[in-house]
Structures are given as structure tokens and as C-alpha cells.
Amino acid sequence: MAWNLDSQRPIYAQIIERVQYDIVSGHYNPGDKLPSVRELACEASVNPNTMQKALSELEQSGLVYSQRTTGRFITKDTSCIRKIREELAKQQVLEMIRRMKQLGFTKEETLTLMDKIYEEATYEHTIGV
Amino acid sequence: MSTLLECKNLSKRYEKGMALSDLNLKLESGRIIGLLGPNGSGKTTLLKLINGLLVPTSGEVRILGNTPGVETKSVISYLPDQTYLSANQKVTQIIDTFADFYADFDRSRAYHMLQKLNIQPSERLKTMSKGTQEKVQLILVMSRRAKLYCLDEPIAGVDPAARDYILTTILNNYAEDATILISTHLIQDIENILDEVVVLQNGKLKLQASVEDIRMERGVSIDTMFREVFKC
Structure with a gap:
């Protein structure tokens, strides 16, 4: 279905990640209105109560705010969005470091390899950089 | 959240033995609940007791305080x-x-859903x-504005694309204070729309x-x- 969710992990946590990613990547702009809980639940094919819970947590983190009667909006606080962006990037890097360590790579080897692959990929236009 | 349905020491005996024994269960309103269990575990018997098609051998089932009858049938869509x-x-x-x-x-809701699923209203079953045919029946059941929907294997006979539409239909069409009780073996297909399982x-x-909670505590899907x- 529309959202690719993993049934082995709590759904609300995955919804939070997905909306964070949509905000950071510019799918939603600061100040944009979010669809209603019901609409989002249908789009994602998830339980509306679960969607509600995820949005409440996003609200508590400050990334989303709600205005009585008019709905939920993406924060206009771009520093908050930058912070989340850095946090998401950090998680990705940590995950990569962990895997490289499992493969027996040192920090220097990892950095050298990264540099090399980045250059190659840029040259071959295989990544959008 | 208020209690919508309560089973107290509910038992049902058939000739071959106990289909349900001493079941105690409370369901709240505003939830989507999966009714799971292996073949012969008592799912259909429970749904029939809730809907008054069977009479308990002992114990009772109450829906909004009433035992199954005219009043409960006006609020349950089965x-x-x-x-x-x-x-x-x-x-x-x-x-x-x-x-x-x-x-x-x-x-209007029924005709809208028929149109969405390309079913001609003039056609005979x-x-x-x-x-x-299964889609038509589900459309009829979901077109009521009920307090409790009891769906016994609603998606077993339909193709995966229609299954997706039916699940979205369920999500779209129930009022926030209504509860949906779905019995199924197709757990994978419906587990993301559930609040809880029985x-x-x-x-x-x-x-x-x-x-x-199950996903969080056990780290596995339902x-x-x-x-x-x-496991057999």
C-alpha cells in the first residue's frame, strides 16, 4: 500500500520518521497545512488512533503545531527543522559506522573509501549530487 | 472510552463439545479490533452470540448494556x-x-462504494x-452508521487490490466512536489498521x-x- 511500513516495528514510530523525513526533504514546507488525521490514516492505510498518536508526538517535539479548528501545520521555525535534519543525518552516519566496524574497517579506511565512492558516484552521476 | 461490549463467563456448548468456555471480554468504543485464532477456536461462535443468532449455554453478552435483541440489532452491523x-x-x-x-x-454511501468498485447496481447477485458478491455484502454492511461492526472474514475471497480498497473503505466509513470487530486469518493484510487483537x-x-504494544515488547509483527x- 501507499506507505511502506514494517509491521515488526511500532507503526507510530515509523509514521513519525516518515513525516520528519517529508519535512526535512522539503515535501512539506514550513507553515504548510497537514492533511487531517483521517486523510493521513487512509493514505498510509493505518489505524487513525495510531496516526493521532504519532501526530501528537510530533506536536510535542515542536515540529508540528495545531491551531484550534483549522488543523495541524508544519512549524515555521526553520532552526527546529534544521535540528531534526541534523539528527536524522547523525542516525544515518552512526548506522553506517556501526556496519563498517562489523566489516572490520577502521575510521581512516572508512573515510578514504567514502571519499573515493563519493567522487566516483558524482563522476558517474549515479547519485544526485 | 466507554465499554461497548462485555462478555461475562460466556460459554457455548455444541453437541461435539465446548465452542466457547467461560469467556470474559470487554471491548471499548472507537477501536478497530482483530478477532484472531486458529480454525475452530470459537471466532464465528462469538460473533453469532453477539448478534443473537445463538443463545449462550451459560454466561452473557451485553452490548451497551443490552443482551442481544431488537435494540442491539439496530446498532450492530453484521x-x-x-x-x-x-x-x-x-x-x-x-x-x-x-x-x-x-x-x-x-x-448514497452504498451507491458511491458500488461505483468505486465498478459494480452495476442493476446486476443480480x-x-x-x-x-x-462478497464486496456487495461488505458494502451493505459498511453503509450503515452503526456503533459496532462485526465482520466475519470480510476479505477472504477478494483480490489484493480490492482488499486494499476495502480496508480504506473501512477506515473511511466508520464513525470515530464506532468499533469494528474483524475476524480474519489474513493478519498481514489488516494488522496495520488494527488498534488491538483478541x-x-x-x-x-x-x-x-x-x-x-505487541510490536514494541516482542519486536515482531502480529x-x-x-x-x-x-506453530503446528
Whole structure:
């Protein structure tokens, strides 16, 4: 279905990640209105109560705010969005470091390899950089 | 959240033995609940007791405080495991009957869903495929504005694309304070829309838990949990 969710992990946590990613990547702009809980639940094919819970947590983190009667909006606080962006990037890097360590790579080897692959990929236009 | 349905020491004995024994269960309003269990665990028996098609051997079931009867039937929309509609009827005629019978039936909703699933209202049931007949029945049941929907294996006979549409239909069409009780073996297909599961085994309550709690505590999907618990 529309959202690719993993049934082995709590759904609300995955919804939070997905909306964070949509905000950071510019799918939603600061100040944009979010669809209603019901609409989002249908789009994602998830339980509306679960969607509600995820949005409440996003609200508590400050990334989303709600205005009585008019709905939920993406924060206009771009520093908050930058912070989340850095946090998401950090998680990705940590995950990569962990895997490289499992493969027996040192920090220097990892950095050298990264540099090399980045250059190659840029040259071959295989990544959008 | 208020209690919508309560079973107290509910038992049902058939000639061959106990189908349900001493079941105690409370369901709240505003939830989507999966009714799971291996074949013969008592799912259909429970749904029939809730809908007054069977009488308990002992114990009781109450819906909003009432035992099954005229009042509960006006607030419960039930999709049985076998059809009771006459194959000779056209969809339009069945819709008329439902509208006549149930004060909470919403005609426009039914016609809208038929159109979405490309079903001709002028067609007779007997000329339709099994899957299409099942879709028609589910549309009829979901077109009521009920407090409790009891769906006995609603998606078993339909193709995966229609299954997706049906699940979205369920999500779109129930009021926030209504509860949907779905019995199914197709756990993977529906688990993301559930709030909680009620698992039966040999006529007894094996587990009642929130699906997110199960994922958090056990780190597995509901489908995987079911396969592990009931491994043959």
C-alpha cells in the first residue's frame, strides 16, 4: 500500500520518521497545512488512533503545531527543522559506522573509501549530487 | 472510552463439545479490533452470540448494556460468514430492503462504494463472481452508521487490490466512536489498521493486547506472533 511500513516495528514510530523525513526533504514546507488525521490514516492505510498518536508526538517535539479548528501545520521555525535534519543525518552516519566496524574497517579506511565512492558516484552521476 | 461490549463467563456448548468456555471480554468504543485464532477456536461462535443468532449455554453478552435483541440489532452491523441474501435479487433491490430495515442505512454511501468498485447496481447477485458478491455484502454492511461492526472474514475471497480498497473503505466509513470487530486469518493484510487483537484458542481468551504494544515488547509483527504461538 501507499506507505511502506514494517509491521515488526511500532507503526507510530515509523509514521513519525516518515513525516520528519517529508519535512526535512522539503515535501512539506514550513507553515504548510497537514492533511487531517483521517486523510493521513487512509493514505498510509493505518489505524487513525495510531496516526493521532504519532501526530501528537510530533506536536510535542515542536515540529508540528495545531491551531484550534483549522488543523495541524508544519512549524515555521526553520532552526527546529534544521535540528531534526541534523539528527536524522547523525542516525544515518552512526548506522553506517556501526556496519563498517562489523566489516572490520577502521575510521581512516572508512573515510578514504567514502571519499573515493563519493567522487566516483558524482563522476558517474549515479547519485544526485 | 466507554465499554461497548462485555462478555461475562460466556460459554457455548455444541453437541461435539465446548465452542466457547467461560469467556470474559470487554471491548471499548472507537477501536478497530482483530478477532484472531486458529480454525475452530470459537471466532464465528462469538460473533453469532453477539448478534443473537445463538443463545449462550451459560454466561452473557451485553452490548451497551443490552443482551442481544431488537435494540442491539439496530446498532450492530453484521457480516456473517455465509450469505443470507437471495441470489435472484438485484443490488438495487437489496439496497431498498436494507434501507427499509435499518434506520441507519446510508443509501448514497452504498451507491458511491458500488461505483468505486465498478459494480452495476442493476446486476443480480447470481451473475456475479464470488468475490464481487462478497464486496456487495461488505458494502451493505459498511453503509450503515452503526456503533459496532462485526465482520466475519470480510476479505477472504477478494483480490489484493480490492482488499486494499476495502480496508480504506473501512477506515473511511466508520464513525470515530464506532468499533469494528474483524475476524480474519489474513493478519498481514489488516494488522496495520488494527488498534488491538483478541486471540482465541480452544474457546478461551488467549490474549487481548494493543498491536503497538505487541510490536514494541516482542519486536515482531502480529502475523509473526500468531505463527509462533500457534506453530503446528
